[in-house]
Structure formats: C-alpha cells, structure tokens
Amino acid sequence: MSTSRRDFFRSLGGGALVASLATAEGAAAQVFHHVLPARSIAPTNQKWVMVIDLAKCDGCGKCTKACNAMHFVPPMQQWIRVYEVLENPEAGPYYMARPCMHCDNPPCVRGCPVGATFKRTDGLVMMDQDRCIGCRNCIAQCPYGARSFNWSEPPHTPEELSHKYSMEEGWPHRKGVVEKCDFCPDMLRAGKLTACADACTMGAVYCGDEYEDAVTNSKGETIQLSQVTKKGAGFRLLEELGTEPRVYYLPPVNRKYAAPGEPKSS
Amino acid sequence: MSSDREANLLRVLTHTSWRFYTCFGMLSAVALWGLYGYILQLRHGLIVTGMRDQISWGLYISNFVFFTGISYGGTLISAILRVTDSGWRHPITRLSEAITVFALCVGGPMVIIDLGRPDRMGYLFIHGRIQSAILWDVIAVSTYLAGCALYLYLPMIPDLALLSEMKELAPWRRKLYRTLAFGWSDSAAERHLLEKCISRMAILMIMLAVSVHTVVSWIFAMTLRPGWNSSIFGPYFVMGAIYSGTAAVVLSMYILLRVLHLEDYLKPVHFRNLGLLLVTFALLYLYFTINEYLTSVYKVEAPDRVLLHQLFFGDYAVMMWVTQAMFIAVPLLMIAGVLALKRLRRFTPSVVALASVLIVLGAGAKRYLIVVPTLTAPFLPKTNRGDIPFNPPLPFDWVHYRPTWVEWSITLGGSAAFLLMYMLFTKLFPMVSIWETRHDEAQVEPAVAPTPQPAPQRLGSIATTTIVLIACLLLGAGHARADQKRQAKQPEATTLSMEWKQVATPPPTNDGAEQAQPSAGEGSGVDRFYGRLFGWLPVESKDHTESLPPTFVVTATLRGAKGQPLAYQVVGLSLKTSFGKLDYGSRPTDAEGKAEFSLQDRRYGQYPVEGTYDGGAEFAAAQAVTSVDFGPRPEPSLPSQGVLITPYATAWIGLPFLGFFGLVWLVFIYIGVYLLWFRLPQVRKQQTKAT
Numbered sequence: 001m002s003t004s005r006r007d008f009f010r011s012l013g014g015g016a017l018v019a020s021l022a023t024a025e026g027a028a029a030q031v032f033h034h035v036l037p038a039r040s041i042a043p044t045n046q047k048w049v050m051v052i053d054l055a056k057c058d059g060c061g062k063c064t065k066a067c068n069a070m071h072f073v074p075p076m077q078q079w080i081r082v083y084e085v086l087e088n089p090e091a092g093p094y095y096m097a098r099p100c101m102h103c104d105n106p107p108c109v110r111g112c113p114v115g116a117t118f119k120r121t122d123g124l125v126m127m128d129q130d131r132c133i134g135c136r137n138c139i140a141q142c143p144y145g146a147r148s149f150n151w152s153e154p155p156h157t158p159e160e161l162s163h164k165y166s167m168e169e170g171w172p173h174r175k176g177v178v179e180k181c182d183f184c185p186d187m188l189r190a191g192k193l194t195a196c197a198d199a200c201t202m203g204a205v206y207c208g209d210e211y212e213d214a215v216t217n218s219k220g221e222t223i224q225l226s227q228v229t230k231k232g233a234g235f236r237l238l239e240e241l242g243t244e245p246r247v248y249y250l251p252p253v254n255r256k257y258a259a260p261g262e263p264k265s266s
Numbered sequence: 267m268s269s270d271r272e273a274n275l276l277r278v279l280t281h282t283s284w285r286f287y288t289c290f291g292m293l294s295a296v297a298l299w300g301l302y303g304y305i306l307q308l309r310h311g312l313i314v315t316g317m318r319d320q321i322s323w324g325l326y327i328s329n330f331v332f333f334t335g336i337s338y339g340g341t342l343i344s345a346i347l348r349v350t351d352s353g354w355r356h357p358i359t360r361l362s363e364a365i366t367v368f369a370l371c372v373g374g375p376m377v378i379i380d381l382g383r384p385d386r387m388g389y390l391f392i393h394g395r396i397q398s399a400i401l402w403d404v405i406a407v408s409t410y411l412a413g414c415a416l417y418l419y420l421p422m423i424p425d426l427a428l429l430s431e432m433k434e435l436a437p438w439r440r441k442l443y444r445t446l447a448f449g450w451s452d453s454a455a456e457r458h459l460l461e462k463c464i465s466r467m468a469i470l471m472i473m474l475a476v477s478v479h480t481v482v483s484w485i486f487a488m489t490l491r492p493g494w495n496s497s498i499f500g501p502y503f504v505m506g507a508i509y510s511g512t513a514a515v516v517l518s519m520y521i522l523l524r525v526l527h528l529e530d531y532l533k534p535v536h537f538r539n540l541g542l543l544l545v546t547f548a549l550l551y552l553y554f555t556i557n558e559y560l561t562s563v564y565k566v567e568a569p570d571r572v573l574l575h576q577l578f579f580g581d582y583a584v585m586m587w588v589t590q591a592m593f594i595a596v597p598l599l600m601i602a603g604v605l606a607l608k609r610l611r612r613f614t615p616s617v618v619a620l621a622s623v624l625i626v627l628g629a630g631a632k633r634y635l636i637v638v639p640t641l642t643a644p645f646l647p648k649t650n651r652g653d654i655p656f657n658p659p660l661p662f663d664w665v666h667y668r669p670t671w672v673e674w675s676i677t678l679g680g681s682a683a684f685l686l687m688y689m690l691f692t693k694l695f696p697m698v699s700i701w702e703t704r705h706d707e708a709q710v711e712p713a714v715a716p717t718p719q720p721a722p723q724r725l726g727s728i729a730t731t732t733i734v735l736i737a738c739l740l741l742g743a744g745h746a747r748a749d750q751k752r753q754a755k756q757p758e759a760t761t762l763s764m765e766w767k768q769v770a771t772p773p774p775t776n777d778g779a780e781q782a783q784p785s786a787g788e789g790s791g792v793d794r795f796y797g798r799l800f801g802w803l804p805v806e807s808k809d810h811t812e813s814l815p816p817t818f819v820v821t822a823t824l825r826g827a828k829g830q831p832l833a834y835q836v837v838g839l840s841l842k843t844s845f846g847k848l849d850y851g852s853r854p855t856d857a858e859g860k861a862e863f864s865l866q867d868r869r870y871g872q873y874p875v876e877g878t879y880d881g882g883a884e885f886a887a888a889q890a891v892t893s894v895d896f897g898p899r900p901e902p903s904l905p906s907q908g909v910l911i912t913p914y915a916t917a918w919i920g921l922p923f924l925g926f927f928g929l930v931w932l933v934f935i936y937i938g939v940y941l942l943w944f945r946l947p948q949v950r951k952q953q954t955k956a957t
Contacts, residue, residue, distance in 0.1 A: 016928070016932070036902075036903075036904070036913065037913050039913075040904065040913055041902055042902065045899050045902050076318075076319070076660065076664060077319070083646070098646065104905035104907045104908055105905070105907045105908045105909055105911070106908065106911060107489070107490055109908070109911045110397055110398070110909065110910045110911055111398050111399060111400070111488065111489070112395060112398055113390055113394060113395055113398035113400035113401045113404075114386075114389040114390060114392075114393040114394065114395065114398075115393050115395050115913055116389075116393075118911075118913055119904050119905065119908060119911050121902035121903060121904060122902075123905070131386070131389060131393060132382070132383065132386075133381055133382070133383050133384075133386045133387065133389055133390070134312075134381050134382020134383040134386075135377075135380070135381055135382075135400055136322045136323060136380075136382070137398065137399070137400050137485065139319070139322040140322065140323060140485075140486075140489050140491065140641070141488075141489050141490065143490045143491070143644070143645045143646070144645070144646050145319075145320075145644055145645075145646040145647065145648050147319075148319045149312070149319055149322060149382065150311070150382070151311055151312045151313040151315075151317070151318065152310060152311040152312075152313035153310075153311060175311045175382070176311055176312065176381075176382030176383040177382060177383060178382075191844050191845065193845060207845070208843065208844070208845050209843070209844060210868075211869065211870040211871060211899050211900075212843045212844060212869055212870075212871070212873070213848075213867045213868045213869040214841070214843040214845070214846070214848040214869075215845075216843065216845035216846035220846050220847075221846070222843060222845065222846035222847050222848045222849065223848070224848055224867065225868075226815075226867060226868045237646075238645055238646075241490050241645075243490075244905070244907045244908075
C-alpha cells in the first residue's frame with residue numbers, strides 16, 4: 001500500500017527532475033550571459049546614444065515630420081514627440097523632443113511576456129511586430145509614453161507595402177501591435193544620422209556611438225559626449241526612476257530661440 | 267424531513283419551468299450580443315473600444331480583475347470554513363465553489379479579449395518570459411482554474427453517485443453521472459479517502475487563492491506609474507477580492523433561495539454569518555483604502571498630484587465618492603444595522619442580499635477606478651500642451667477614456683455567460699451538497715469570521731552594491747605617419763609629424779582616499795557571479811572619477827623646411843568619428859615645435875586623429891594624420907544596469923514562481939490522479955473484500 005504511493009512519488013519526482021533540468025538550462029544561460037540568442041546581438045558593435053540640446057530646440061517639429069515620413073508612422077502616432085514643458089509657472093517654458101529613450105534598464109523589456117520587445121547589444125530596445133501579441137503591458141510600463149498601439153489597420157501606401165518588414169525600420173505597419181521609435185539603426189550603421197537628427201535645422205539633436213565618445217548633429221557639429229554631459233550638466237529624463245535612458249538632454253539655458261510666448265526676435 | 271427537502275432540492279434537475287427558459291433565452295441573447303461585439307472588434311481591431319494610446323487598458327482589464335475577485339469568495343469561503351470546520355457551511359459550499367469556477371471562466375478570457383493579436387496567444391507558451399507579470403498571471407490563473415474545478419468536483423462525487431440512481435432522469439444523464447462518479451459505492455473507507463482529498467485541497471486552495479490575487483495585483487504594482495506603484499496592492503487586491511466574492515456568494519444564495527425555495531437549507535443563520543463576515547471584510551477594506559490614499563494624499567508628490575486631483579475633485583470624483591459609499595459605507599451600515607437591531611433581524615436575508623448587490627456593483631466600479639484614472643496621470647502625457655507646429659494636441663477622445671458600446675456589450679455578454687453557466691449548472695447538478703447536509707443536525711454553530719492573511723510581498727530589496735570596472739584597455743602599437751603637403755612657394759614649407767602614447771591617468775586630486783580602492787571592484791567577484799546568476803548586476807558607480815579612462819597624449823611636432831622646429835605656431839587637433847569630426851581645439855607649439863594634446867576620453871577603437879597647421883604668410887599649412895588606438899571595444903553584451911531584461915528565464919524570479927505553482931500542480935496530480943484514480947478503486951475493492 002505504501003509502496004505504491006512511493007512509486008507514485010518517484011515518478012512525480014522524475015517529472016520534476018526533467019522540469020528542473022529545463023530550468024537549469026535557463027539558469028546556465030544566466031551565468032554565461034554573454035551567450036545571447038542571435039536576435040539580441042546587433043550586427044555591429046556600437047552603443048548608440050542621442051543627445052538633445054534643449055537650448056537649441058525651438059519646437060518646430062521637423063524631427064517628428066521627418067520621422068513620420070520616413071517610417072510611414074500611422075496617424076495619431078508620433079515616435080518622436082515634441083512637448084512644450086513648463087516646469088513651474090515662474091520658469092520659462094521650453095520645448096523638448098522625446099524619442100524612445102532606449103533605456104539600459106528598460107521596464108518595457110522586463111514586462112514583455114513574449115520577448116517581442118528586447119534589448120540588443122547595440123543599446124537599442126527593439127520592437128518585433130512579428131511577435132507582439134498586443135497585451136500593451138509595455139505601454140503601461142513605459143514612463144515616457146514613448147509607445148503607441150495600432151488600434152486599427154493603419155492606412156497603407158503602395159510604397160510601404162512593397163517593403164519587406166524589418167524590425168530595424170518598423171514598417172509595413174499592422175493592426176494590433178505596439179510601435180515605437182527604433183533609433184534608425186540601419187541608417188546609423190551606414191554612417192548616416194537618424195531621420196530626426198538629420199531633419200533638425202537647429203542642430204539640437206545629436207546622435208552617435210557611445211564607444212566613440214562623440215555625437216554629431218545635422219550641422220556637422222561633433223561634440224564629445226562625456227565632456228558635454230559632464231560640463232553641460234547633461235541629464236536624462238526621469239532619472240529618478242532608474243531606467244537609465246540612452247538619451248541625454250542638455251539643459252535649456254541661454255536659449256538660442258525666442259521662448260514660447262515671447263516676441264520672435266529676428 | 268430530510269427526504270422532503272432533498273426532493274425539493276432535486277426537483278430542479280427534473281422540472282424546468284417557463285421562467286427558466288425565458289431567463290435562459292434572454293441571457294443567451296445578451297451573450298450572443300456580446301459575441302457579436304467581439305466579432306466586430308476582431309474585424310476592426312481595438313479601435314472599436316474607447317481605449318487609445320494614453321489610456322491603453324480599460325474596461326476589459328478591470329473586468330478581469332473584477333471577475334477573478336468574484337471568483338475568490340467562493341473558494342475562500344468554502345475552503346476557510348472547511349479548514350475551520352464550521353458546520354453551517356455545508357449548504358453553501360457547492361454554490362460558492364461553482365461561482366469560483368464560472369467567474370474564472372469569464373474573467374480569464376477577458377485578458378484574451380483585451381489582446382491586440384489574440385491569434386498569437388500561443389506565443390505566451392512558445393516564447394513566454396517568466397520575468398513578465400503577464401506570464402505570472404497566465405500561470406496563476408490557469409492553475410487556479412484547474413484547482414477550483416477539481417475542488418468543485420471532489421465533494422460532488424457522492425452526490426453524482428446518488429443522482430445516477432435516480433430513475434426520473436434521462437438515461438444519458440444517468441450515464442454521465444455514473445461516469446463522473448467513478449463507481450462511488452459510498453463505503454466508509456471511500457468517504458474517509460474523499461474527506462482527506464477535500465481537506466488537503468482546502469488548505470491548498472487558501473494558499474493558491476491568496477497568491478493568485480496578489481499576482482493579479484502585480485501586473486499593476488510592477489509598473490512605474492503613480493497610483494499603481496504601491497506595495498500595498500497585493501493584500502489590497504486580496505482583501506477586495508474576498509469582500510466582493512463573499513458578496514457574490516450571498517447574492518447567489520439569495521437568488522437560489524427565492525427561485526428554488528431552498529428555505530430548508532439556506533437558513534437566516536447563513537445570511538447572518540456571512541453578513542458578519544462581510545462587515546469584517548468591509549472594515550478591513552476600509553482600512554486598506556485609507557492606508558492606500560492617505561499615504562499619498564498626505565505628501566502629494568508631484569506625479570501623484572494629478573491623479574489625486576482626478577480622483578478626489580476631477581473627472582472621477584463623483585464616481586470615486588459614490589463607489590466608496592456603495593462599496594464600503596452603505597453596505598457596512600446596512601448589514602451592521604440589520605444584525606445589531608433586534609427589531610430588524612427578520613429582514614436579515616433580504617438586507618444582506620441587497621447590501622451584496624451594492625458590494626458587487628461597487629467592486630466593479632472600484633476595479634475601474636484602480637485601472638483607468640492612473641493611466642490618465644502618467645509622468646509624460648501622450649499629448650503636449652500649447653500649440654506646437656506639426657504637433658497639435660491629440661483629439662479629446664484620444665486622451666480621455668469612455669467605454670464604448672462594444673466594451674459594454676462584451677462586458678454584459680460576459681456577465682450573461684457567467685449567469686448562463688451558473689443556471690445550466692443548477693440544472694445539471696444539485697446546488698447543495700446532499701451527502702454532507704444529510705448528516706447535519708439542525709444545530710447551528712456560532713459564526714466564525716476568519717481573518718485572511720495578507721499575502722506577503724515576495725520581493726526583498728537587494729542591497730549589494732559593487733563597482734564594476736569596465737575599462738581595461740590594451741595598448742596597440744601604432745606608428746605615426748607623417749603626411750607632407752607641398753604648398754605655394756612663397757611661404758616656407760612645413761611638416762607636421764604626430765605621435766601618440768598612453769600615459770598613466772593622474773589620480774583624482776580631491777578625496778582620493780575613498781576612490782583609491784580598486785579592491786572594492788576586485789573583491790566583488792563573488793557578487794558578480796551571483797549578480798549574473800540572479801540576472802542582476804550591480805549598477806556601475808555613478809562617480810566617474812572612480813574609473814577614469816586612460817589618458818592619451820598626442821604630440822604634434824611642427825618643423826620648417828630645413829627641419830628646424832617652429833615655435834609659437836597654432837596647431838589644431840581633431841578626431842574623425844563615424845558621423846563627423848570631433849574638434850579638440852588648438853595649442854601653440856613650444857620651443858621644440860611640439861604641441862601636446864592630452865585626451866582623456868571614454869573611447870574605444872582606432873580612430874584617425876588629424877593635426878592641422880593653418881599656416882600664414884611666413885609658413886605654409888601642413889596636415890598630418892595618425893591613427894590612435896584607444897583600445898578594443900568591449901565585448902557586445904546587454905547593459906549591466908538592466909534588471910530582468912535577459913531573453914532567458916531569470917532564475918531568482920523564475921524558480922520561486924515555477925516552484926510554487928509547480929508544487930501546486932503536483933498536489934493536484936497527487937489528489938486528482940493518484941488518490942482519486944488509483945487509490946479510490948483500491949479502497950473500494952478492499953472494502954468489498956472485507957464485507
């Protein structure tokens with residue numbers, strides 16, 4: 001009578017052993033964490049980074065327009081959004097462009113149940129619309145509001161549809177998945193600036209490779225990342241949340257444009 | 267008397283009145299209407315809902331929380347009362363367990379309805395990441411559903427055997443009952459075994475119930491949003507779930523009492539005892555609510571301010587205050603009044619049932635108030651203020667949420683489906699456990715109001731902090747290569763030659779005592795190992811002086827046509843990057859014609875560094891390029907600051923989850939397969955042999 005129970009537990013234990021071996025494989029991958037799956041490894045070894053100089057951003061919105069055009073961003077979405085910020089009534093308002101922060105401690109990646117959004121070795125938070133199940137937990141997780149959802153089938157153009165879907169470009173778009181800024185990695189690798197940085201006539205958006213310690217804007221001005229963040233008191237958005245964004249902002253001091261509401265100077 | 271009330275109880279299984287058909291037809295129509303809404307949503311996408319980018323979770327998610335909450339009462343009431351061995355529980359266990367199963371059958375799919383791509387649901391199993399709270403929910407709710415179904419089924423076995431003997435029933439039904447009854451012969455040994463199964467399940471179900479609703483709360487509490495980012499959410503949700511679940515039990519008791527005339531089973535004492543429980547739960551919930559809001563109202567942090575304003579004075583104020591009254595205050599007063607005042611005591615069942623209606627409706631509203639207002643108060647809103655060219659503010663309905671008719675239809679359809687399942691259940695199975703009530707005496711035990719244990723928060727704070735030294739650079743030999751350029755004859759030709767070397771980085775000048783401790787980084791080897799094991803690596807020190815990058819000195823030497831060094835000439839230096847040229851400014855040459863540039867940058871890889879001499883009237887311009895090797899780039903890896911972001915299962919969070927729910931599944935298998943499938947026939951055989 002008791003032996004049958006023991007046998008039963010023995011077979012249960014066998015099943016548990018198999019299950020724990022499967023888990024141990026995951027644990028091993030954890031220890032040797034440089035052994036990453038292919039999709040997590042970027043084609044080249046860079047760490048992309050962006051610097052936005054708030055003293056230069058005049059809120060013209062050309063970055064948004066260029067990004068929307070290049071990525072065929074569906075209506076009502078803006079992958080890079082320009083905000084008018086008023087920290088307190090006494091402070092002057094300033095403009096702030098907000099792309100995806102590509103955080104080094106990304107809450108969206110942590111929360112994704114299927115790994116549709118994942119961190120890549122080049123520092124980018126990728127979004128795989130072939131895998132997204134549309135649970136929108138990442139939207140709930142993102143403190144920057146950088147993510148949007150395709151609530152309906154987005155309007156298509158023939159040009160968009162003729163393209164094969166690529167995670168790096170993010171289109172053609174489809175219904176029921178989450179979208180966000182992808183930092184144009186295909187262009188960066190080719191040595192070209194992202195759509196938003198390229199379109200910024202004020203030269204407020206710089207992008208580059210952290211390993212080069214230099215970022216460049218549309219005017220060809222190259223600044224040293226470590227110096228500019230240190231001496232220019234560069235900050236990151238909502239630093240206190242510990243998301244470790246890869247987008248640095250330079251404070252809006254000595255603005256190079258007429259502040260909102262001020263008469264435009266020539 | 268016993269057989270009389272049993273006949274009354276079983277009459278519903280054989281006799282179906284026109285009222286049943288009417289109700290059934292109406293509810294089916296509502297459910298089908300909900301189905302139509304869902305088909306519409308499948309075709310057009312979630313655009314048919316009121317949800318948009320700003321408020322991306324709405325009624326569906328709050329329904330999910332509501333129905334899992336309702337599902338609670340059932341199991342918890344029946345399991346806690348079973349564990350505490352309260353005799354008065356017998357007539358109400360079955361009907362409350364049925365609520366649990368059917369509420370979960372409706373609540374679980376609410377999440378699927380909320381998905382943008384339900385066709386990819388299987389990815390949860392193929393590509394599931396245990397680090398995600400969504401996956402925890404999937405595991406927890408499915409485990410809970412399986413457990414509840416088993417827990418509903420187990421105490422029903424003797425009744426099924428009884429029913430299979432009923433001659434009034436159609437042959438197919440008797441066959442169904444006989445199959446489900448496992449050949450139950452109602453012997454003492456079988457009963458003993460079954461009691462064992464049930465009591466073990468009861469203990470397990472209490473644990474499971476508390477953990478499941480805590481996990482449900484974690485899809486909110488694991489975010490960085492003001493209003494959800496709260497450690498009290500686990501117990502708060504568990505409490506709300508028990509409270510609303512108990513109310514649902516009372517409600518179904520009252521309906522069954524009126525419709526099936528179960529006065530012989532459901533006595534005023536049941537309403538009184540459950541009313542006492544409800545009073546206790548209401549007070550506890552009040553306590554949690556005060557705790558939740560007072561702590562943020564007292565401080566009014568900037569991100570909380572918007573939310574609190576919305577809740578207490580803004581768009582949601584009316585709903586908020588009505589809900590608080592409906593969910594806590596009014597039911598509390600009603601039940602307390604009817605239980606305390608002798609004159610009103612005879613109204614107990616109706617008043618407690620009425621209060622339960624308020625509680626169930628209030629629970630739905632409260633869930634909505636937990637889910638939606640928080641999403642209206644993010645750190646960064648989806649829309650900008652002011653008018654920015656190309657960036658007009660989003661339309662009103664893109665930043666405000668109002669459930670559409672489709673969402674209401676699906677919600678009502680889901681509720682109708684719940685009622686339908688419950689009605690069909692009453693037609694197929696007896697709503698009161700016959701074998702347990704049969705041996706009951708008329709005596710009524712005093713009410714026990716068990717206080718549920720708040721679920722412990724499992725996340726401990728991780729306190730280790732170590733320093734990771736990332737810069738360990740190798741020096742490659744590089745040869746300075748001079749590049750000569752002929753100029754016009756008038757000015758004297760010059761040559762610029764360049765060389766570079768790496769020098770020791772000067773130690774930081776101030777408070778170096780603390781920073782001159784590289785051993786802090788070296789001693790962290792074990793910590794680093796554990797950090798990797800647990801998918802959590804210590805954050806790199808923010809103090810940049812601690813890991814100063816190496817210094818490279820680039821020397822540009824300017825010479826004239828005869829090789830003489832040119833002093834006091836301005837030489838510039840720039841470095842070519844992928845996107846442009848990094849300018850290092852310019853320096854005058856010294857007496858030896860040398861200009862020294864000291865580069866202390868966080869840079870990796872090999873870069874062409876260009877020295878330029880612009881020349882002048884006397885000397886011609888010159889340029890030289892040398893390739894400076896700043897050391898190899900670090901190996902490609904994921905950022906060490908990232909917590910739980912690896913594509914692999916992270917052990918420290920995965921193992922406890924899989925361990926706990928795996929253990930629960932093992933017990934299910936032990937009870938459902940071993941004890942029921944294996945032991946029960948054995949026991950029966952031994953019993954028959956003995957007799």
